Amino acid sequence: MAAIEAADLRRTYKTHTGTFRRKAKEIEAVRGISFSVEPGELFGLLGPNGAGKTTTIKMLITLLIPTSGSARVLGLDVVRQAREVRRRIGYVFGGERGVYERLSGYDNLRYFAELYGVPAREQKGRIEELLELVGLKGREHERAEGYSRGMKQRLHVARGLLHDPEVLFLDEPTIGLDPVGAREVRATIASLTEAGKTVLLTTHYMFEADALCDRIAVISKGSIVAEGTPLDLKRGVAQGSVVEIEVYGVADEAVERVRALGGVVAVAIEEREQAQVLVVQTEPEVELTQAILGHLNGSDVGRISRREPTLEDAYVALVSE
Amino acid sequence: MSSLRLLAVSWWLQFKMIMRSPFDGFGNVIYPLFFATTAFFVFRAGDSPRTLIYASFGAAVMGMWSSVSTSAGSAMQRERWWGTLELLVTTPRHFSLILLPTTLGLATVGIYNLAATLLWGRFLFGVHLTIEHPLLFALAVAGTVLSFAGLGFLFAVSFVRFRAAWVLGNFFEYPVWLICGFLVPLALLPGWVHPISWALAPTWGMSAIRESALGGSPLPELGACLGLGIGYVVLGVLVTDRVLRAARESGSLSLT
Numbered sequence: 001m002a003a004i005e006a007a008d009l010r011r012t013y014k015t016h017t018g019t020f021r022r023k024a025k026e027i028e029a030v031r032g033i034s035f036s037v038e039p040g041e042l043f044g045l046l047g048p049n050g051a052g053k054t055t056t057i058k059m060l061i062t063l064l065i066p067t068s069g070s071a072r073v074l075g076l077d078v079v080r081q082a083r084e085v086r087r088r089i090g091y092v093f094g095g096e097r098g099v100y101e102r103l104s105g106y107d108n109l110r111y112f113a114e115l116y117g118v119p120a121r122e123q124k125g126r127i128e129e130l131l132e133l134v135g136l137k138g139r140e141h142e143r144a145e146g147y148s149r150g151m152k153q154r155l156h157v158a159r160g161l162l163h164d165p166e167v168l169f170l171d172e173p174t175i176g177l178d179p180v181g182a183r184e185v186r187a188t189i190a191s192l193t194e195a196g197k198t199v200l201l202t203t204h205y206m207f208e209a210d211a212l213c214d215r216i217a218v219i220s221k222g223s224i225v226a227e228g229t230p231l232d233l234k235r236g237v238a239q240g241s242v243v244e245i246e247v248y249g250v251a252d253e254a255v256e257r258v259r260a261l262g263g264v265v266a267v268a269i270e271e272r273e274q275a276q277v278l279v280v281q282t283e284p285e286v287e288l289t290q291a292i293l294g295h296l297n298g299s300d301v302g303r304i305s306r307r308e309p310t311l312e313d314a315y316v317a318l319v320s321e
Numbered sequence: 322m323s324s325l326r327l328l329a330v331s332w333w334l335q336f337k338m339i340m341r342s343p344f345d346g347f348g349n350v351i352y353p354l355f356f357a358t359t360a361f362f363v364f365r366a367g368d369s370p371r372t373l374i375y376a377s378f379g380a381a382v383m384g385m386w387s388s389v390s391t392s393a394g395s396a397m398q399r400e401r402w403w404g405t406l407e408l409l410v411t412t413p414r415h416f417s418l419i420l421l422p423t424t425l426g427l428a429t430v431g432i433y434n435l436a437a438t439l440l441w442g443r444f445l446f447g448v449h450l451t452i453e454h455p456l457l458f459a460l461a462v463a464g465t466v467l468s469f470a471g472l473g474f475l476f477a478v479s480f481v482r483f484r485a486a487w488v489l490g491n492f493f494e495y496p497v498w499l500i501c502g503f504l505v506p507l508a509l510l511p512g513w514v515h516p517i518s519w520a521l522a523p524t525w526g527m528s529a530i531r532e533s534a535l536g537g538s539p540l541p542e543l544g545a546c547l548g549l550g551i552g553y554v555v556l557g558v559l560v561t562d563r564v565l566r567a568a569r570e571s572g573s574l575s576l577t
Binding site: 014058063064065086089091093095099101102103107110111112114115116120159 | 323326327330331334337338341342402403404405407408409410411412413414419566569570571572574575
C-alpha cells in the first residue's frame with residue numbers, strides 16, 4: 001500500500017471581480033494531478049510559485065476538499081476519514097507564521113502536544129527530545145517573538161514531529177532561511193527518512209530537491225509535467241547544452257526574440273549581483289551563441305560561457321513549456 | 322479526561338497570551354475607565370441608591386461583554402493572521418474543544434474588566450457599593466462568565482467560515498448593552514424586543530448579578546443564564562463540523 005496516493009486530483013477556487021458588477025470567476029489551481037509515494041520515501045513536489053504545490057498539499061492534509069478526484073494517506077480517504085488522517089500525519093510549512101509569538105517555544109510545543117493527544121506522562125520527555133533534535137535546547141523558555149526565522153522554522157519541525165507521525169508534509173520548509181539555517185533544516189529532513197518516515201516535500205529550490213528527494217514530480221500551472229528520480233530528470237535535458245551570457249539591462253523584447261530562435265529549448269533570466277544572466281538551453285549540436293548575441297543589440301554584454309545542463313536547467317525547461 | 326486536560330491547558334495558554342498583549346493590556350486599563358465614567362453619569366442623572374447599583378453593575382458587565390464579543394470575533398481572524406488556524410484544524414481534536422478554551426480565556430479577562438470598572442468607580446468617582454450576598458454574587462459572576470464564553474464560542478464557530486465575519490463581533494457589542502438591560506431596564510424597551518432579550522444569556526446574567534448585590538435571590542436568573550450558555554455550546558458543537566467542512570470547501574481557513 002502506498003503511503004500517499006493522489007488520483008486525478010483537482011481543485012478550483014471561486015473568486016470575484018468588479019465592485020458594482022461583480023462577476024464570479026473560477027481559477028483552476030490544480031488540474032488533475034496523480035502520483036503515489038511509497039512508505040519511507042522522500043518525494044519532492046517541485047514547481048514555481050503559484051504552480052499548485054501548496055493547494056495539492058492542503059488537499060492531502062485535509063485542509064481543502066478536492067473539487068474532484070481522490071486522495072489517500074496510509075490508505076485513508078482524506079475527505080471521509082479526515083480525523084484518522086490527521087492523527088497520523090504531521091504538517092510543517094515555511095516562513096515565520098504558524099507560531100504563537102507571545103508563548104515560549106516550550107509552551108507552543110506543549111499546546112500542540114495536547115492537541116495531538118500525546119499522553120501527559122510522555123509529553124515532557126518528547127518535547128525535550130525534539131528540542132534537542134532541532135537545536136532549541138536552552139532557548140525553549142524564551143518567548144517565540146524573540147526567535148530568529150531559523151529558530152521559528154526549527155520549532156515548526158519539532159511541532160510537526162510531536163506525535164511521531166508516520167507521514168510528514170513539508171511545505172517549503174527552508175523558504176527565507178539563511179544558508180546555515182536552511183542547511184540545518186535540510187539535515188533534519190534527511191534524518192527523518194532515516195527514521196523510517198515518509199516525507200512529501202514541496203520546494204522551488206532545485207538543489208534542495210536534488211539533495212534530498214528520492215523522486216521528484218515537477219508541477220507547473222496545476223499539472224505534473226515530469227516525474228522521476230533526480231537523475232531521470234537530468235537525463236531528459238542532458239543531450240543539449242546551456243549558454244550563459246552576462247547582460248546589463250536586457251529588454252523583454254530581446255529575451256522574447258531569443259526564445260523564438262529555432263533550437264532554443266528554454267530561456268531564463270537570473271539576477272546575479274549587479275548583472276543579469278541570460279540562461280539559454282539549446283537542443284543538442286546546435287550552436288546559437290552568435291544568433292543570440294545578434295538579438296541582444298543595444299544591451300551591454302559581459303562574460304559568455306557554455307556548460308552542460310544541470311537539474312535546475314531541466315526544471316526550467318519543464319516549467320517553461 | 323484527556324479532553325478536560327486539553328480544555329484546562331488551552332485555557333491557561335490562551336489566558337497567558339491575552340495577558341501578555343500590550344494592546345489588550347492598554348484596552349484593559351482604558352475601557353473600564355470609560356465604563357465607570359458612563360455609570361457615574363447615569364447615576365448622577367438618576368440620583369437614587371437603586372440607580373447606583375443598576376448603573377454600576379450594568380457598566381461593569383458591559384466591560385465583560387465587550388471583551389468577549391469583540392475578542393471572540395477577532396480571535397479567529399488573529400489565528401488566521403498568525404497562520405495557526407490551519408495548524409489547529411489539522412490536529413485530530415474536535416474543533417469545538419480548541420475553540421471553547423479560547424473564548425473561555427477571553428471571558429475570564431471579563432472578570433478583570435468587571436472588577437476594574439467597579440474599582441475605577443469607587444476611587445475616581447467615589448461610588449461605594451454594598452454587595453448583600455457576596456457568595457451568590459460570586460456565583461452569578463462565574464455563571465455569567467461561563468455563559469458569555471458559550472455565546473462567544475457560538476460566534477467564533479461562525480467566524481471560522483467567513484473571513485470578514487470578525488466585524489460582526491463589534492456589531493454585536495452595542496446592541497447587547499441595550500437589549501440585555503445593561504444600562505436601561507428591559508421594561509423601557511418595546512415589547513417586541515423582550516423575546517430577543519430573553520434568548521440572550523447576558524440578560525439573565527446581568528439580572529442575577531444585580532439581584533445578588535441587592536439581597537434578592539439570583540438563582541432563577543442564574544439557572545436561565547447557565548441553561549442558555551449550555552444551549553449555545555451544544556448548538557456550537559453541533560454546527561462545528563458543518564462549518565469546518567464549508568470552510569474546507571471554500572478554502573477560507575487561510576488568510577488568502
